Amino acid sequence: MNLSQLLNGNEIPSTKRITYKELTSIIQKRLLQLNEHYVWYQFTYLEELREMYVGTLPYFIFLGRKINVEPWKVKRSLDGWVFDVDITEQIQALYMEMNKVITSEHQQDVFQNIIEQYCNIGLTLGITPNQIQHRYKQERKNMIEPFRNEIMKHYIQRRYFGT
Secondary structure, eight states: OOHHHHHTTOOOOOTTSOOHHHHHHHHHHHHHHHHHHHHHHTTTSHHHHHHHHHHHHHHHHHHHHHTTOOGGGSBOOSSSSSSOSBHHHHHHHHHHHHTTOOOOOOHHHHHHHHIIIIIHHHHTTTSOHHHHHHHSOGGGHHHHHHHHHHHHHTTOOGGGGTO
16 A cells, blocks of 8 residues: 555645644544445455555654654544544454454554564664565565665655664
């Protein structure tokens, strides 16, 4: 999933000046769109929707690390009933399902795994494809390469990750 698919027409401000409020707004808009997509096509495109959700995680978490915000703590209560829980539960459930994780560990441990696997995508900027392939499982490479290319295309430097 590239940035244009992710944002789906939602204009994003410069990542140099993005604020917590702007990040929250972007996440909420996209979640609302994905929710509407799910409600409309829930019996046909359920698996596709899950992949779309998971595909947005690296970019959301990248933005979150940029300004020290944890996106899974952003409330989703827009209209009082569609989004009535934290994004936390949705991300954790999708992460565990997509990665075939069966665990009873504490939420924070699951999120630590998410951070390690998704935030590190951004931290691999500048390394060779062979290093990426060696470091990550082969099936995850399909997510990493497009995301890495999109970041580089939008001139987001390694220093923005706080490394």
